[in-house]
Amino acid sequence: MLTETTKPISHAKNASTVSLKINGEDKSLVLKPWVTLLDCLRENLDLTGTKKGCDHGQCGACTVICDGKRILSCLTLAVMKDGSEITTIEGIAPSGDLHPLQKAFIEHDAFQCGYCTPGQICSAIGMLAEGKANTEAEVKELMSGNLCRCGANTNIINAIMEVKNGGNYE
Amino acid sequence: MNDFDFYKSESIADAVEKISNHTDSRFIAGGTNLIDLLKYNLLRVSSLVDVNSIKNQSVTEKDGLVLLNAFATNAETAYHPIIEQRYPLLSKAILAGASAQIRNMATNGGNLLQRTRCYYFYDANTPCNKREPGSGCSAINGYNRNLAILGTSEHCIAIFPSDMCVALSALNATVCVTGSEGERRIPFSAFHRLPDDTPELDNNLLPNELITSIELPAKGFEKNYSYLKLRDRNSYAFALVSVATAMELENDTIKEIRIALGGVASKPWRVQEAEDFLQEKAPTRENFSLAAEIILQDAKGFEFNTFKIELAKRAIIRNCLMALNPSSQLPGAQPSA
Amino acid sequence: MSIKPLIGQPISRLEGHLKVTGAAKYAGEYNVSDLLYGYVVNSTITKGKIISMNSDEIKKIPGIIEIFTHENRPSLAWFDMQYSDMDAPPGSPFRPLHKPEIKYNGQPIALIVAETFELARYAASLLKAVYKEEKFSTHLQANLSKARKPQPGLATMLKPPPPKEKGNVDLAINAAAFTAKGDFTHGTEHHNPLELFATTTVYEGKGKVTIYDKTQGTINCQLYVGNVFGLHFKDVRVISPYVGGAFGAGLRPQYQLFLSVMAALELKRNVRVTLDRSQMFTFGHRPPTIQKTTFGSDVNGKITSLYHEAIGETSLHEDYTETVVNWAPMLYPSPNSKMEYNLVPLDVFTPIDMRAPGGCTGLHAIESTIDDLAHQAKIDPIKFRLINYADRDESVNRPYSSKELRACFIQGAEKFGWENRNPEPRSMRRGNKLVGYGMATGVWESMILPARAEAILTTEGRLIVKSAVTDIGTGTLTVMSQIAADELGLPLSMVSFEYGDSKMPFAPIQGGSFTVSTVGSAIKVAGEAMRKKLLKIAQRLPNSAFKGAELDNVVFQNGFIRLRLNLSKEISIKDLILANGGKPIKTKNFNVPNLLKLKKHSRAAHSAAFVEVEVDEELGIINVTRAVTAVAAGKIINPKTARSQILGGMVWSISKALREETISDHQFGKYMNQNLGEYHIPVHADIHDLDVIFVEEKDEIVNELGSKGIGEIGLVGMPPAIANAIFNATGKRINEFPIHFDKLL
Structure with a gap:
């Protein structure tokens, strides 16, 4: 049951310093525990490439790579990741260059509105690193945590398969 | 989401002590369901105790048994060589749940503790006995397509949405917990509860108890197993019906079989009578069909979910046949081609 | 040296780099x-x-x-x-x-x-x-007795009322050799971008x-x-x-x-x-709709009667309408036809257009009823449609500005392998699965609205074109840049399209598949004005080789104006700017479509959708394993982004036919699955082999570009093709969308 607190809980003393290595840069932020990693990235660090599509772990738009694994930043409190290394879409390629998946997404027209795109790409990077998908059916299954409302699914999977099969996007 | 304090714990003892010292406090591990509930204001906490640092090895062997660390992620567990080789049923069931990202976050202990996905539980403005005991059940006469057909009560027809637990049930796992009173072992079948007249209680964990590991018996049914999940899309959706089958064959007859259903009740559903019936029988469609009738004999449908009774029977038959040839399984625990 | 026109080229999205790097800023992201x-x-x-x-x-x-x-x-x-x-x-x-x-x-x-x-x-x-x-009342089915005619209003211009009744459908149905009837139910949907x-x-x-x-x-x-x-x-x-x-939201x-x-x-x-x-x-949705059809044909499959009725939901405060029932007489000439459209006002928010509004609702009923009729007459569904092919739009008695639907049937059927279809339901199998083939026609009206565009030639010779229009992911930036570049024969690198800003010249809302037509035409008008200005400046130069030349006598190529018949006579645009006192050259034009001229023709894009489904015979699970959509939409400005538009429509078709629905609980008068976990749109694992064909279609009437919109057409024909394929696979005609697999148990 929802026990409504009579005291509006808003004690500033619970803010703490959170250290994150984001896209290779050390960041130190003073945050309250109720700030999610997603809101921390978007509102505190202006890293808006990580998208908020549902805020409940149901669309994959907020996917980032945390300590080498793809995770949903909307269902993670920033404070839980103190000391972690986070890579967002802004940090997947050296500046000025594109990651092979980014190139493949452009070439295959693997997006329309572009809103799910950073999540799709970060998720695909994580998926390829996991090395568990061999067939196209397995790639589709392991990418199914990333929704695309424009219906670019075919082009997204084609772009990923090309990179997976060593397409010449390097 | 309300404001709360946050503590990190490095040890089980410390975590239990911290939580015992605070009222309205919760453990947080993966957070994939907890943070969701907090954001929907279905849960208010005064503090969270982060238990992620307690983890050491995700899967260990001890005296022939295998222990799943409660704080290991679902993905680490599903892809662990011991699980892939000795308990492939568990691996398949875990991989049929949620999405790759969520499985990289969600922990084994948390999986057991996820709340129902009943629409009315999630809507704080409708009556729900699970959320607010005594307020009534909106689902019984509401939209109940995704709700229970077995073990329901007049107070609640919610289902427990886990895939992993359906396999754990079939494997006769044991849940190891630690609380202020010390350690305890709970057989899997006694962990989750039927709604009866206390639907607010999902399981038999006591306040401030922490799941520390899940123990698997040595027998993993690695030769004949299958997990089948039927849902409204091919992936990233909760089961309408799922089936875990673990089978041991000897001379073309069934030496032992376990059949657990998901998506049909407030806990993974097993019927001993059906498993006994199949013992020493030939693994045929006819015999699986008779067993399916036994398993569903007490099923009761509601306006939008009566189809689940027939669906579950057919899923049991198909999945038992798939278990004869585990290589027929497809990604996402979809039906065999 | 001739320059290849950019119109027709598969150019990658110009904003692609910004979108794949996360640098593109959306409304809630400005720092x-x-x-x-x-x-x-x-x-x-x-x-x-x-x-x-x-x-x-x-x-x-x-x-x-x-x-x-x-x-x-x-x-x-x-x-x-x-x-x-x-x-x-x-x-x-x-x-x-x-x-x-x-x-x-x-x-x-x-x-x-x-x-x-x-x-x-x-x-x-x-x-x-x-x-x-x-x-309160929120339940459409329970309030059908409240159905009434919609109030007329300005919106009627884009959403015409049903055509007038013709002949006598009741008599014709009684005399028909074959009759097909259907009751079609569509639930609420939400756009959920x-x-x-x-x-x-x-x-x-x-x-x-x-x-x-x-x-x-x-x-x-x-x-x-x-x-x-x-x-x-x-x-x-x-x-x-x-x-x-x-998507309309x-x-x-x-x-x-x-x-x-x-x-x-x-x-x-x-x-x-x-x-x-x-x-x-909480702010608009595709309304739930109930439809009834009764179609009849003679013994040879010639349609003799069309009856189509739809009842849609609206709010108590506004009469939202869709064009649901106008399409059957447009596609199938019939001596007897009757179409009715009514609304039931309920305690809900006003619905709002959602991708292919009305069309994807009505065509489901029409094309599944046609499939039933063809099945009864034992005529192949394509042949049946060819027997009833409309060379003119009989519903309003006008010719089409162009209509290459026949080519869609032929090319689509060939690519799909339609000849391998066994018309007998439940006759094709693959392992545990029943296999079914289905097809259907799609149609969407080609509209055009007034719009303004500004063209500026900078001192560096760059062309900047401006419009207030948005780019909702359709590729507007890219195709408008292509159109503008061709106007002056410039490479894309010399063209910028500035958009998405109310400070820019007027553009209407972006929807209804009319953006390329509307804004593209305005750019062409601005481009022509610019060319005229440039030629005039060229003619004023001393010893100009262009004296007396008309616009038709010159070509604009790669930053030069040249005489068409003597390409060596040229002058660079940079020189013209110098001649203009080194000032940028500007034109700003309003394109008002000539409605009187346009109204002499019916203007529409067409498609033929072909679908293969596999249905697990025992468990009912449905997969669209293959689909081909052949589209006739006039000139395709950018085949790459256009293909993506159609693919998107095809994914939406799978979603509409098999996945998405907003679930209401009328005890509470509210939607129950207001999240993306339970509002099921397709995941990658739901999408298999999809293919698109654009057939050649020349249209000199529809607009300056000869291009019809393609935002909706991909979603109009394929949902009924899926339902028809499921019938072919299982022998079951499920007329309620989405088709849940348990209906096939």
């Missing part, structure tokens, strides 16, 4: 200083009145700046009409925080403004209203605002804000270059825009309001 966060509170009842609210108590929480409700909102424009917008149906538009009355479940009742997002969200969870509840609706309002001082809004019409929102808040239009600037999908100004601007003006601060996913279900 604005001293930003306040607004969070909306919604009504928890369906109908009634707010008696009281605990705002005073919540306002005491440190960090809460203000709570806006109907009690303390600023006084605003008085007349309903001032809340109207370009897409408003006849009736009285919804006015946020206007009165204590609750008209629908989820109505915004307050805006909390706080220093942080988390605090605003928390306070929103504490704000409670005491209501006096009233009885992945980007949440958001508005960031920057308070510039003195009643001036810059607004970053998620919308399909910057000027539509500018006018709305100006009217509602009594601001000078020039003091309201709406910017929206990147829109994370909209952004055709009208949504309530987060109103609330964000209101708060910014009142507080004289910068305010962002972002809706959450459940709030995305």
Whole structure:
């Protein structure tokens, strides 16, 4: 049951310093525990490439790579990741260059509105690193945590398969 | 989401002590369901105790048994060589749940503790006995397509949405917990509860108890197993019906079989009578069909979910046949081609 | 040297780099200083009145700046009409925080403004209203007796009423050799673009605002804000270059825009309001619809009678309509036809156009009934459609401006392998699966609206073209750049298209598949004016080789004007700018379509959709394993982005036929699955082999470009093709969408 607190809980003393290595840069932020990693990235660090599509772990738009694994930043409190290394879409390629998946997404027209795109790409990077998908059916299954409302699914999977099969996007 | 304090714990003892010292406090591990509930204001906490640092090895062997660390992620567990080789049923069931990202976050202990996905539980403005005991059940006469057909009560027809637990049930796992009173072992079948007249209680964990590991018996049914999940899309959706089958064959007859259903009740559903019936029988469609009738004999449908009774029977038959040839399984625990 | 035209080239999206790197900024992402966060509170009842609210108590929480409700909102424009917008149906538009009355479940009742997002969200969870509840009706099926004709209004221009009755359908049906009937049920759907609706309002001082809004019409929102808040239009600037999908949901100004601007003006601060996913279900939807069809044919399959009736839902305050029943007589000539369309007003928010509004609803009923008729007559479904092929639009007795549907049938069938189809249901199998083939026709009207475009030739010889239009992911930036470049024969690198800003020249809302037609034509007009200006300057030069030349006698190639018959006679555009005193050359033109001329023809894009399904015989699980859509839509400006549009429509077709639905509980009068976990849109694992064909189609009437829109056509024909394929696989005709697999058990 929802026990409504009579005291509006808003004690500033619970803010703490959170250290994150984001896209290779050390960041130190003073945050309250109720700030999610997603809101921390978007509102505190202006890293808006990580998208908020549902805020409940149901669309994959907020996917980032945390300590080498793809995770949903909307269902993670920033404070839980103190000391972690986070890579967002802004940090997947050296500046000025594109990651092979980014190139493949452009070439295959693997997006329309572009809103799910950073999540799709970060998720695909994580998926390829996991090395568990061999067939196209397995790639589709392991990418199914990333929704695309424009219906670019075919082009997204084609772009990923090309990179997976060593397409010449390097 | 309300404001709360946050503590990190490095040890089980410390975590239990911290939580015992605070009222309205919760453990947080993966957070994939907890943070969701907090954001929907279905849960208010005064503090969270982060238990992620307690983890050491995700899967260990001890005296022939295998222990799943409660704080290991679902993905680490599903892809662990011991699980892939000795308990492939568990691996398949875990991989049929949620999405790759969520499985990289969600922990084994948390999986057991996820709340129902009943629409009315999630809507704080409708009556729900699970959320607010005594307020009534909106689902019984509401939209109940995704709700229970077995073990329901007049107070609640919610289902427990886990895939992993359906396999754990079939494997006769044991849940190891630690609380202020010390350690305890709970057989899997006694962990989750039927709604009866206390639907607010999902399981038999006591306040401030922490799941520390899940123990698997040595027998993993690695030769004949299958997990089948039927849902409204091919992936990233909760089961309408799922089936875990673990089978041991000897001379073309069934030496032992376990059949657990998901998506049909407030806990993974097993019927001993059906498993006994199949013992020493030939693994045929006819015999699986008779067993399916036994398993569903007490099923009761509601306006939008009566189809689940027939669906579950057919899923049991198909999945038992798939278990004869585990290589027929497809990604996402979809039906065999 | 001749330059290959850019129109027709598969150019990759020009904003691609920004989108794949996360650099493209959407409405809720602008980094604005001293930003306040607004969070909306919604009504928890369906109908009634707010008696009281605990705002005073919540306002005491440190960090809460203000709570806006109907009690303390600023006084605003008085007349309903001032809340109207370009897409408003006849009736009285919804006015946020206007009165204590609750008209629908989820109505915004307050805006909390706080220093942080988390605090605003928390306070929103504490704000409670005491209501006096009233009885409500939200169930279409239970209220069919209230069905009535829609009120006529301005919207009727784009959404014509049903055509007049012809002959006598009852007599014709009695005499028909074959009769097919169907009852079709479609539930509510929500657009659910992945980007949440958001508005960031920057308070510039003195009643001036810059607004970053998620919308399909910057000027539509500018006018709305100006009217509602009594601001000078020039003091309201709406910017929206990147829109994370909209699908119709952004055709009208949504309530987060109103609330964000209101708060910014009142507080004289910068305010962002972002809706959450459940709030995305509170401002418009595809309405549920009930349809009935009765079609009859003679023994040879020639259609003799068409009856099609639809009843759609609307709100109590506006008459939202769709074009559902007009299509059958347009596609199939019949001596007897009767079409009826009625509305049932209910206690819901007004529906709003959602991709292929009306078309994808009506064509499902029509094309599944046609499939049934063909099946009864034992005629191949393509052959049946060819027997009844309309070379003219008999519904209004006009020729088509162009119609290559026949080519769609032929090329689509060949690519798909239609000849391998066994017409006998349940006759094709693959392992545990029944296999079915189905096809259907799609049609979507090609519309054009007035628009303005500005062209500027800079001193460096770059062409800048401007329009207020948005790019909702359709590829507008890219195709408009292609169109503009060809006007002056420039490479793409010398062209910029500036858009998504109400400061730019007028463009209507982006929808209905009319953007390329509307804005593209305006650019062509501006381009022609520019060419004329340039030629004039060239002719004024001493010893000009261009004296006496008409525009037709010259070509514009790669920064030069050349005589068509003597290409060596040339002058560079840079020299012309020098001759113009080194000043940029500008043209600004308004393109008003010649309606009288256009009205002599019916103008529509057509498609033929082919689908293979596999249905697990024992478990009912359905997969669309292969699909081909052949499209006749005139000139395709960019085959790459156009293909993606059609693929998107095909994915939406799978979603509509098999996946998505908003579930209502009419005990509570509310939607129950207001999240992306339970509102099922397809995942990657649902999408298999999809292919697109564009057939050649020349059209010199539809617009300057000869190009018909393609945003909707991919979604019109394929849903019925899926239903027809399921019939071929299983022998079951399921007329209720989405088709859940358990219906096939």
